[in-house]
Amino acid sequence: METPTAPGPDVPRRSLISGSAAMAAAGGLVLGAGAATAAAAAMAPNGASGVVQGARNGDERHPFYGEHQAGISTPPQDHLVFTAFDVTATTPVELQLVLAKWSAAMAELTNGRPVGKVQPARANGVPGDTGEAADMGPHGLTLTLGFGPSLFDGRFGLEKFKPAGFDQLPAMAGESLDPAMTGGDLCIQACANDPQVAYHAVRNLARMARTSVRTRWTVLGFGRASAGANQITPRNLLGFKDGTRNIKTEEDFAEHVWVGDEAGQGWMAGGSYLVARKIHMMIETWDEDPINDQQGIFGRTKQAGAPLSGTREHDVPDFHAAAPGGGPVIPADSHIALAAHENNGGTKILRRGYNFTDGLDAVGRLDAGLMFLSFQRDPEQFVALQRKLGSSDRLNEYIRHVGSGVYAVPGGLPAAGNYYGKEFFPG
Numbered sequence: 474m475e476t477p478t479a480p481g482p483d484v485p486r487r488s489l490i491s492g493s494a495a496m497a498a499a500g501g502l503v504l505g506a507g508a509a510t511a512a513a514a515a516m517a518p519n520g521a522s523g524v525v526q527g528a529r530n531g532d533e534r535h536p537f538y539g540e541h542q543a544g545i546s547t548p549p550q551d552h553l554v555f556t557a558f559d560v561t562a563t564t565p566v567e568l569q570l571v572l573a574k575w576s577a578a579m580a581e582l583t584n585g586r587p588v589g590k591v592q593p594a595r596a597n598g599v600p601g602d603t604g605e606a607a608d609m610g611p612h613g614l615t616l617t618l619g620f621g622p623s624l625f626d627g628r629f630g631l632e633k634f635k636p637a638g639f640d641q642l643p644a645m646a647g648e649s650l651d652p653a654m655t656g657g658d659l660c661i662q663a664c665a666n667d668p669q670v671a672y673h674a675v676r677n678l679a680r681m682a683r684t685s686v687r688t689r690w691t692v693l694g695f696g697r698a699s700a701g702a703n704q705i706t707p708r709n710l711l712g713f714k715d716g717t718r719n720i721k722t723e724e725d726f727a728e729h730v731w732v733g734d735e736a737g738q739g740w741m742a743g744g745s746y747l748v749a750r751k752i753h754m755m756i757e758t759w760d761e762d763p764i765n766d767q768q769g770i771f772g773r774t775k776q777a778g779a780p781l782s783g784t785r786e787h788d789v790p791d792f793h794a795a796a797p798g799g800g801p802v803i804p805a806d807s808h809i810a811l812a813a814h815e816n817n818g819g820t821k822i823l824r825r826g827y828n829f830t831d832g833l834d835a836v837g838r839l840d841a842g843l844m845f846l847s848f849q850r851d852p853e854q855f856v857a858l859q860r861k862l863g864s865s866d867r868l869n870e871y872i873r874h875v876g877s878g879v880y881a882v883p884g885g886l887p888a889a890g891n892y893y894g895k896e897f898f899p900g
């Protein structure tokens with residue numbers, strides 16, 4: 474598991490200069506492959522140093538470079554900005570530049586540094602960085618980049634890099650997807666312990682690539698609804714502890730989350746597949762449901778989060794325990810009975826979701842729910858579980874899947890000078 478590194482000295486001047494270079498490139502300057510690599514190298518000083526001048530708090534940071542991208546095994550931070558993008562660029566070299574600039578800018582942002590000058594020297598200079606996170610520190614920011622299946626269609630000549638079987642998710646029961654909240658060629662999962670830091674990061678990444686990508690859908694998440702190792706389990710908007718039996722050990726990450734060489738695509742080694750599902754909750758209806766029904770739906774108690782077969786949150790559920798009147802104590806159509814690895818041939822997924830709210834809907838009901846995010850070695854792990862939940866889960870009466878996407882998340886970058894997708898383009 475990764476651990477946050479200590480803060481370093483003040484923001485280096487070179488990051489401001491190189492950020493401006495990135496903005497120049499974002500304005501449509503076309504560079505060759507070598508130049509893309511050089512841009513990435515110039516913009517990405519070693520992630521171990523640098524903290525924003527005057528930072529008062531928020532110094533927690535996660536290493537940007539490493540075997541895996543941050544934001545997967547990283548214990549979930551408090552806030553999320555998830556955005557999927559369509560690539561509007563028409564040439565491979567434009568896409569290459571976006572990936573090179575984003576990779577370098579992500580290294581800066583996760584160290585609490587701006588992507589360009591907040592305060593240009595010239596009076597008529599346009600700020601390279603929008604500035605709303607200046608002096609705040611990284612607040613544990615992680616930026617995780619994914620490629621949608623549509624990126625590998627014919628537009629950029631990337632067909633041969635598409636991992637075998639990597640396609641849009643199949644249609645499944647219990648979903649009512651809004652096309653405006655599905656898919657995307659690229660996605661960025663930004664997580665931080667401050668919402669403005671996460672927002673600033675995605676806004677500036679989108680801004681620097683505005684001639685080449687267009688935002689497709691975005692979800693702002695708050696109050697993480699999952700738990701990593703050594704974290705207190707939070708609650709979802711239905712009031713239940715969520716994330717109790719999540720993947721937390723290195724062994725489980727190796728077996729269920731990280732891609733090995735099985736994909737036949739070297740760029741996916743150390744990566745994972747991200748499934749995003751925006752799930753609307755009928756909260757007002759749920760609020761009127763009696764406690765015994767709510768607990769039967771999840772198979773757990775509300776206050777303690779204990780399985781109905783036990784008394785404490787982390788008791789292992791006993792799906793064979795019989796109720797006095799006959800039948801299992803944990804109903805067979807409860808959420809946990811259907812989703813547990815014991816009842817799914819050992820299948821596990823890493824859940825890393827967040828609560829979300831979009832305010833009130835047209836008739837004054839809460840427009841809120843769970844931005845379900847899961848990472849797995851193969852999207853089929855999610856599909857198998859969701860097929861079962863979609864057809865039989867008692868929770869379905871209170872939820873509706875409205876948004877969806879699946880993304881191939883490449884392995885981490887080893888050091889500055891590399892960028893995501895570098896393997897796609899001729900040297």
Ligand SMILES: C=CC1=C(C)c2cc3[nH]c(cc4nc(cc5[nH]c(cc1n2)c(C)c5CCC(=O)O)C(CCC(=O)O)=C4C)c(C)c3C=C
Nearest residue numbers: 709713714715716717718752809812813814843858859872
């Ligand atoms: C396809 C995978 C899953 C979807 C979609 C999903 C939606 C969903 N879940 C909750 C709330 C809870 N889920 C819990 C456990 C749990 N959920 C899944 C998978 C999906 N959930 C799994 C694999 C598990 C673990 C099961 C187990 O091993 O016991 C729980 C219980 C607490 C916990 O262990 O985290 C809650 C609560 C909601 C509200 C929701 C959609 C809105």
Ligand SMILES: [Fe+2]
Nearest residue numbers: 808809812824
């Ligand atoms: Fe669940």
